[in-house]
Amino acid sequence: MQITVKVKLQPTKEQSKLLMETTKHYIYLVNQIVSDYAVADRNLKYSSKDVIADLPSAVKNQAIRDAKSVFAKYKKAVWANARLKPDEQREVKLPVLKKPVAIWNNQNYSLKEDVLSFPVFVEGKSKRMEMKAILTGYQKNLLNNKPGSLRITQKSGxxxxxxxVQVAENTAADSQIMGVDLGLKVPAVAVLESGKTKFFGNGRQNKFIKRKHRSVRRKLGKLKKLKAIKKLHDKEQRWMTDQDHKISRQIVRFAQENNVTTIRLEQLSGIRQTARTSRKNEKNLHTWSFYRLAQFIEYKAKLAGIHAEYVNPKHTSQKCPVCGGLNKATGRKYRCGCGYKTHRDRLGAINIISATVADGNSLPA
Structure with a gap:
């Protein structure tokens, strides 16, 4: 299974300038080749000698491969559009890369002792540039696996x-599936096929912090202190992201401890319309990112060699796992006429284990 390890770089001012030039030349070259393919309506047999760009030959070749991939997706979109009825067809525009990026294959870079080395174009020649990389012990361990391509991009400056990197998947003999239900009062509940259950996060603390920030922002709004409002908003977002990181780590650790090979979550499309909440929690519902927490769980699960998938959420909060009857929970308790009873969020996680796997990827909430 392939995963991506994100490493922070610490370039000098000169190195930053070279990186900016390299990434800009790279996307310009990819866009130019894609445009050439579109004019010819086919892939042209380009090599690094056929294209002009201030890039090392190896990087030029990677740009050609990327252009082929972009053009193939464009042709597929054109073909799919042509099969639609005339009134359903739309214009398919040729893709244009805008975000600066550059890619090196695994034979053209090295990462040793917190130093990333890769070729760039300097004064008409290809030279290797050594740049400091910030690595955690966890990242170093992951990078001991077989490395793949290197992709450098810019985010927030x-x-x-x-x-x-390629990592091995979990294949324990006594493996099992785990269902995870996300919510507000209880941020996450995980249930194993064996019935073992664990609750994660502090919903009351989350709501208190959000109410506190909302109150302060309201006061700042009356004083028209826009910069202070933005600063406070960013602080709240950092806190929420940190909470999601902590919860997702705990969930994946719980899965590892119990030989889980598959984590199942509800498909997130429409969760704001179907989530179980009261009117007083409505503001929290529409400002909490269920999608981000699910993404963190999925990403960290992959790092641990655990598969993550999404299921159809229909009736997961109402269906009795014993008799199949549908009942609405009262407060935090779920009771069925057959005598079965449990915590309402635990019920959701139990039903997620056996729910139908959703088609395609879940959409952001």
Whole structure:
């Protein structure tokens, strides 16, 4: 299974300038080749000698491969559009890369002792540039696996190296599936096929912090202190993201401890319309990112060699796992006429284990 390890880079001012030039030349070259393919309506047999760009030959070749991939997706979209009825067809525009990025294959870079080395174009020649990389012990352990391509991009003014690696999947003999239900009062509940259950996060603390920030923002709004409002909003977002990181780590650790090979979550499309909440929690519902927490769980599960998938959420909060009857919970308790009873969020996680796997990827909430 392939995963991506994101590594922070610390370039000098000169190195930052070279990286900016390299990434801009890279996307310009990819866009130019795609445009050439579109004019010819086919892939042209380009090599690094056929294209002009201030890039090392190896990077030029990677740009040609990327252009082929972009053009193939474009042709597929054109073909799919042509099969639609005339009144359903739409214009298919040729893709244009805008975000600066550059890619090196695994034979053209190295990462040793927190130093990333890769070729760039300097004064008409290809030279290797050594740049400091910030690595955690966990990342170093992952990078001991077989490395793939290196992708360098810029985010919020900082350069990030994205390195693809191959990791082994969990194949324990006593493995099992785990269902995870996300919510507000209880951020997450995980249930194993054996019935073992664990609750994660503090919903009351989350709501208190959000109410506190909302109250302060309201006061700042009356004083028209826009910069202070933005600063406070960013602080709240950092806190929420940190909470999601902590919860997702705990969930995946719980899965590892119990030999889980598959984590199942509800498909997130429409969760704001179907989530179980009261009117007083409505503001929290529409500002909490269920999608981000699910993404963190999925990403960390992959790092641990655990598969993550999404299921159809229909009736997961109402269906009795014993008799199949549908009942609405009262407060935090779920009771069925057959005598079965449990916590309402635990019920959701139990039903997620056996729910039908949803088609396609879940959409952001």
């Amino acid at each position: 900082k350069y990030i190296a994205q390195i693809a």
